[in-house]
Structures are given as C-alpha cells and as structure tokens.
Amino acid sequence: MAIRVGTLIVIMCIIAAIDVQGIGASSTYYDLAAKDFGGIVSVRPLAFLAISKSDDLARIVRLAYISDDLTVAARGNGHSINGQAMAEGGLVIDMRSVESGHFGLVKANGSTYYADVPGGALWEDVLDWCLAQGLSPRSNTDYLRLTVGGTLSNAGVGGHTFRFGPQTSNVAELEVITGKGQRVVCSEKENAELFFGALGGLGQFGIITRAQILLQPAPDMVRWIRLVYTDFDEFTQDAESLVTAPEGQSFDYIEGIVVVNGDDPFNGWPSVPLHPNQTFNSDLIPQSAGPMLYCLEVTLHYKKYDSRTAIDVTVDSLLRQLRYVEGLDFQADVSYRDFLLRVKWEEQAARAEGAWDKPHRWLNIFLSRTDIAEFDHAAFKTILKDGIGGRLLVYPVLRRNFDNRTSLVLPEAEIFYIVSILRLGLPIPNEPSVGRMISQDKEIIKVCEDNAFDYKLYLWNFETQEEWKRHFGKKWGMFARRKMMFDPKAILSPGQNIFT
Ligand code: FAD
Incomplete structure (x- = not known):
C-alpha cells in the first residue's frame, strides 16, 4: 500500500x-x-x-x-x-x-456510587473491582469480556435492561477525545451534546477514555431459573407481565432462549438444564408442540444471610403466576459473580470445540411486541428451525428505560423484544456455510421489511450511507450535525462505514 x-x-x-x-x-x-x-x-x-x-x-x-x-x-x-x-x-x-487499571469510586448524593473506569477496561474487571467494594454495575451485558467504551458506543443490553435500561442509561459522565483531538469531560449537564452523541454513537464523535458507571449494592447469590414453554404466546405474555411488574414483584434479570424441540446436544433440550445432575424429561412435552421450545430465563438476587426458605417462598409465589410446562423448570443457586460470568464458561466450552475461532455471523434486532408472534412463525419456526449452533435469544424490554437523547435508535413501541441470533460455531446438523448464514440473515431482515415490522437492527454494519440514513430515520439530522461538530474530517471509527 x-x-x-x-x-x-x-x-x-x-x-x-x-x-x-x-x-x-x-x-x-x-x-x-x-x-x-x-x-x-x-x-x-x-x-x-x-x-x-x-x-x-x-x-x-x-x-x-x-x-x-x-x-x-x-x-x-x-x-x-x-x-x-x-x-x-x-x-x-x-x-x-x-489508562489501564486506573479505577476509582465516586460518591454522589446520598448513597449513590459510581465507578470511574477507563474506556478500555473489560466489564469483567469492572465487576471484580466493584464486588471488592460490595457494589456492582446495575445493568450488565450477558458477556463481560467486552470493553466499557465498546458497549457504551452501542448500547450494552442484557437481562437487567428491562429494569435499568441499557448500559448507556447507567452512565453519569464520560471523558471523550473528539475527532479534533480535544479531551472533553461531558455529562447530562456539561457538554451534553457530546455526552449523548457518544452514547450509542458507534465511535463516531470521540474515543471514550473514561466513564462513570452507576452502581448498586451487590447481591451475593442468585437463584437462577429456566422455565420451558411450548406455546410462544404464553411465553411472551408471561415475559411481558414480568418485565412490566413493579420492582419487588418480579425477578431481577429476565431473558428468553429459543431451543430446538429435539435432542441435539447444542441446539435442543440438553442445552436447557442448569446443572449436570438435572435431566430434561422430554415426555413432558405435549405432542402438539411445534419445532421450537421457549425458555424463560430469570434470576432472583439475594444475600448470603437471607433465609433459603424465604427465597423459596418468593420464587414459588412468582412461578405460580406463570404458564410453563409443569416439570420443565430448572433451578440452581450460584454466586452473583458466577452468574454474570456464565458466558465465559460457555466460551471455554466453545473454545474446546474449536468453535470460538470459527467465523461468526450474528444478527441482533429490536422488534416491537406487536410483530413478535409473526416473527416467531417466519424466523424461529421456519428459517432457523434446525438451530444455529449458538444462542437464540428473545426477551422484552421497556422503551422508557432507554434515554432517547442518546444516538441509539429504537422501534416506536413501548415494549419491544431484543432478538439475538448468536451463532457461536457449535456443531449443528447440516452446518451452514458463512454464505448460507448471510442469506438466512437477509431472509430474516426481508421478513421484517416486507411485513413493515416496527424494528431496528442493533450492532449492524450497513454498507452505504443511504442505509444508515434509513436506519437513523428522524435522528439522522442530529447524528450528521454532531459528526460535523466533533469529527468534521471523519477520521474516527471508519469501520462503521457511515461517513467517509
Ligand atoms: P469493539 O468491537 O472493539 O469496538 C466496537 C465499536 O466501538 C467500534 O466501532 C470501535 O471503534 C468502537 N469503540 C471501541 N472502543 C471505543 C471507545 N473506547 N470509544 C469510542 N469508540 C469505541 N452486546 C450487548 O449489548 N449485550 C450482550 O450481552 C453482548 N454479548 C456479547 C457476547 C459476545 C461473545 C460477543 C462477541 C459480543 C457481545 N455483544 C453484546 C456485542 C458487543 O457489545 C459489541 O461487540 C461491542 O462492540 C463491544 O465489543 P468491544 O468492546 O470488543 O468493542
């Protein structure tokens, strides 16, 4: 060159x-x-x-x-x-x-604490540092070997998002180096344009070098529960009732997993139990069940000194309202840290299978609740019915917990689903080529387009500016204006293909 x-x-x-x-x-x-x-x-x-x-x-x-x-x-x-x-x-x-390793604790009003951490810190290291002070970030992604600046430039979503919003809604202050090389401290009150621009801003307005992350007291333990459904409507109704219930009347973490209704070890029933001594009794699945099963994954936080009986009572009263298949519920008590690091253990298994270094094609969609049943039919039960050799996630979150002033774009609906098609490269019958995975994704996006679904792609990489403009919709004008303000020569994050 x-x-x-x-x-x-x-x-x-x-x-x-x-x-x-x-x-x-x-x-x-x-x-x-x-x-x-x-x-x-x-x-x-x-x-x-x-x-x-x-x-x-x-x-x-x-x-x-x-x-x-x-x-x-x-x-x-x-x-x-x-x-x-x-x-x-x-x-x-x-x-x-x-600035690696430069962590600090900031005490704000009352009992509010923030962790002041480098933008390049791994969330896993942030968690461990916070746990040593008895604290934890409120909103966590499923996997913690991601960096603070990397997820804040997108959104950072997971099973705590329904309650606290994404990670971008849990930051008080950033230090950002703009595309002109200026080092700027920004927050809701100071340099707000840069603060909200950088959150969900795909690295377009500056490099995040520090962030203040909102914390809460850390629980010691979680009761981790998986509940299997055969009926998608019952699954979504239960999930929505849990995410809309007030704090104290619901779980602390809520996600949903789609698995193949079959005995494939990586894509079917065997992937559901939480512990090797738990077995999945497939005789309990009714004959009428379709090609996919839906698994509500929830946790309840508790302290070591809490009585197990009290936890059992709370869990039982919450489960009583739900319509999962009786006998297909799995529970385990694990430390809060082990739960948050669960994907790291999956990573180790995937590495042992040689899957971690294979090509991975992922598709993440934010999709309105009004379109999710049709999506289930067209995508999960049809295009993806053999499984994907990874994790298929579907769970509802509330729009009101996302700050609309950030660069992130969302569907219009108040309740929308996070749909994640996360191909990890694990074995799958008739393993598709990368080309086939790409065409599956295109088929799924076409389903959303042809049916005029209320949706937005997340973590996607469009190829042309026209496509980005459509993606940002009403926010494009603000996005382009912020680019002119903070990175007028378009030198930052060229890999996103937004500006040249
Ligand atoms: P990179 O991939 O290195 O960078 C991503 C983008 O951000 C690039 O454009 C880069 O230039 C820019 N960037 C990176 N650092 C900064 C910075 N400090 N300042 C400004 N711009 C920056 N996402 C979720 O929301 N929830 C999940 O549960 C989740 N789980 C995942 C699990 C796995 C196994 C994987 C591979 C990804 C997962 N993701 C998840 C996606 C993840 O949020 C993105 O990959 C994100 O980009 C963070 O990764 P990273 O820190 O490696 O950033």
Missing part, C-alpha cells in the same frame, strides 16, 4: 513524540487489529498502537486530524462481527492499554 508523505511524517511524529508501548512490530500483535470476533472481515491498518496515557492518545488524534488522510479506530476487545473496530490503512488504538 502506498503511504502519502504527509501520513509518513505524522507517523514519525507519533513515534518520536509519544510513549507508544507497542506499535504492532510483532506480526501476531499487528494481526490482532485486522481481526474481530466475526472472523469474516479483515482489513490491514497502517499501525496498531498500544498507548498508556490518554494525553498521548489525544496527541495522536490531533496529528491524524492535521494529516492528509489518516483515520483512527478505537479497538475495545475486538468483539465486533463485521470489522467495525478496524481501519484500513489507518491507526488502530488498543484501548485496553490506555
């Missing part, structure tokens, strides 16, 4: 002026910047930089700003699917090295 003279000068300035810990000299390290979890897209950067100080990062962005054509991509933990954290011929910044 030809490098312009101006670019070369900038690179030399960077190396001379800044404490760059690593500059992709070893090919293994450099190769990381051209890889992500998706394993489908790969583009080579000019350099992959590990920098320890955010001041130095600001200087790099300023140098890129005055260069002819250098772009800069913040790379969290590279868990994107489609090259979103890559920069072809540009600079990729290893965010895990920036």
Whole structure:
C-alpha cells in the first residue's frame, strides 16, 4: 500500500513524540487489529498502537486530524462481527492499554456510587473491582469480556435492561477525545451534546477514555431459573407481565432462549438444564408442540444471610403466576459473580470445540411486541428451525428505560423484544456455510421489511450511507450535525462505514 508523505511524517511524529508501548512490530500483535470476533472481515491498518496515557492518545488524534488522510479506530476487545473496530490503512488504538487499571469510586448524593473506569477496561474487571467494594454495575451485558467504551458506543443490553435500561442509561459522565483531538469531560449537564452523541454513537464523535458507571449494592447469590414453554404466546405474555411488574414483584434479570424441540446436544433440550445432575424429561412435552421450545430465563438476587426458605417462598409465589410446562423448570443457586460470568464458561466450552475461532455471523434486532408472534412463525419456526449452533435469544424490554437523547435508535413501541441470533460455531446438523448464514440473515431482515415490522437492527454494519440514513430515520439530522461538530474530517471509527 502506498503511504502519502504527509501520513509518513505524522507517523514519525507519533513515534518520536509519544510513549507508544507497542506499535504492532510483532506480526501476531499487528494481526490482532485486522481481526474481530466475526472472523469474516479483515482489513490491514497502517499501525496498531498500544498507548498508556490518554494525553498521548489525544496527541495522536490531533496529528491524524492535521494529516492528509489518516483515520483512527478505537479497538475495545475486538468483539465486533463485521470489522467495525478496524481501519484500513489507518491507526488502530488498543484501548485496553490506555489508562489501564486506573479505577476509582465516586460518591454522589446520598448513597449513590459510581465507578470511574477507563474506556478500555473489560466489564469483567469492572465487576471484580466493584464486588471488592460490595457494589456492582446495575445493568450488565450477558458477556463481560467486552470493553466499557465498546458497549457504551452501542448500547450494552442484557437481562437487567428491562429494569435499568441499557448500559448507556447507567452512565453519569464520560471523558471523550473528539475527532479534533480535544479531551472533553461531558455529562447530562456539561457538554451534553457530546455526552449523548457518544452514547450509542458507534465511535463516531470521540474515543471514550473514561466513564462513570452507576452502581448498586451487590447481591451475593442468585437463584437462577429456566422455565420451558411450548406455546410462544404464553411465553411472551408471561415475559411481558414480568418485565412490566413493579420492582419487588418480579425477578431481577429476565431473558428468553429459543431451543430446538429435539435432542441435539447444542441446539435442543440438553442445552436447557442448569446443572449436570438435572435431566430434561422430554415426555413432558405435549405432542402438539411445534419445532421450537421457549425458555424463560430469570434470576432472583439475594444475600448470603437471607433465609433459603424465604427465597423459596418468593420464587414459588412468582412461578405460580406463570404458564410453563409443569416439570420443565430448572433451578440452581450460584454466586452473583458466577452468574454474570456464565458466558465465559460457555466460551471455554466453545473454545474446546474449536468453535470460538470459527467465523461468526450474528444478527441482533429490536422488534416491537406487536410483530413478535409473526416473527416467531417466519424466523424461529421456519428459517432457523434446525438451530444455529449458538444462542437464540428473545426477551422484552421497556422503551422508557432507554434515554432517547442518546444516538441509539429504537422501534416506536413501548415494549419491544431484543432478538439475538448468536451463532457461536457449535456443531449443528447440516452446518451452514458463512454464505448460507448471510442469506438466512437477509431472509430474516426481508421478513421484517416486507411485513413493515416496527424494528431496528442493533450492532449492524450497513454498507452505504443511504442505509444508515434509513436506519437513523428522524435522528439522522442530529447524528450528521454532531459528526460535523466533533469529527468534521471523519477520521474516527471508519469501520462503521457511515461517513467517509
Ligand atoms: P469493539 O468491537 O472493539 O469496538 C466496537 C465499536 O466501538 C467500534 O466501532 C470501535 O471503534 C468502537 N469503540 C471501541 N472502543 C471505543 C471507545 N473506547 N470509544 C469510542 N469508540 C469505541 N452486546 C450487548 O449489548 N449485550 C450482550 O450481552 C453482548 N454479548 C456479547 C457476547 C459476545 C461473545 C460477543 C462477541 C459480543 C457481545 N455483544 C453484546 C456485542 C458487543 O457489545 C459489541 O461487540 C461491542 O462492540 C463491544 O465489543 P468491544 O468492546 O470488543 O468493542
């Protein structure tokens, strides 16, 4: 690749002026910047930089700003699917090295606490640091080996979202380096345009170097429960009644999993029990059941000193209202930390199967409750009826818990479902090729389009600006205006393909 003279000068300035810990000299390290979890897209950067100080990062962005054509991509933990954290011929910044380990506790009014953490910190490390103080982030993703800046640039959703909103609704303050290389502290009250722009902003307005995360007292334990349904309407009615019930009259975490009605070890019944000594009695599934089963996954938090009998009573009274198949309920008591790290254990199993390094095609959709039954019929029961070799998630959340001032776009409905088609590369009968997975996703999106569903894609990577404009809809004008304000030369996060 030809490098312009101006670019070369900038690179030399960077190396001379800044404490760059690593500059992709070893090919293994450099190769990381051209890889992500998706394993489908790969583009080579000019350099992959590990920098320890955010001041130095600001200087790099300023140098890129005055260069002819250098772009800069913040790379969290590279868990994107489609090259979103890559920069072809540009600079990729290893965010895990920036201000790493600098954690602090901020006490606000009354008993409110925030964790002040680097943007490149893994949520797993944030959790462990908070647990040591008896505290925890309120809103968590399913998997914690993601970075704070990476999920805040999207939304960060999971089983706590129905109550506290996504992670983007649980932040008090950010420090951001804009596309002009300015270091700005922002919050709801100060530099609000940048604050709300950066939340869900796909890395377009600045690089998040610090964030203050809202905390709550940490429970010690959770009662983890899976309840199996054969009827999709009953499953959604129960899930919606739980997410709309007031705090104290519902569970603390609510998600839903779709599994194949069959004995496939990775896609069917055997994937439901929570403990090896639990068995799934398939005789309890009525003959009338369709090709898929639905599993409500819920937890109740408790402290070690709480009486087990009191927990049993609360759980029983909540379960009594629900219409799952009797006998197909699974319960386990695990520590709060183990529960939040559950996908890490799945990761280890997937690695042992050689699945973690395979290409992964994912599709995430926010879909209105009014369209979810039709979606079940067309997508789960038809296109995906053999399973996906990973996790199929479907669970409702409440729009009011998402802050509409952020860059994130949502369906119109007050209750909408998070549908996640997460292909982990686990064995599946007639394993589809990447091409087949892509065409399945296109078929599913076509179902949403043809039926005029009220939906938005999440974590998606559109190819053209026209498609992005349609995606953002009424928010596009604000999004483009913020881009002009904070990154007028469009140097940041080029892998999102929004601005050139
Ligand atoms: P990267 O993939 O490295 O970056 C993502 C984007 O954000 C890029 O555009 C990048 O340039 C930008 N970016 C990264 N860091 C910063 C920063 N500090 N400042 C500004 N921009 C930045 N998502 C959920 O919401 N809920 C889940 O439960 C969930 N589970 C997941 C489980 C797995 C196994 C995987 C692979 C992904 C999961 N995700 C989930 C998706 C995840 O939120 C995204 O991949 C997200 O991009 C975070 O990953 P990352 O930190 O590695 O960021």
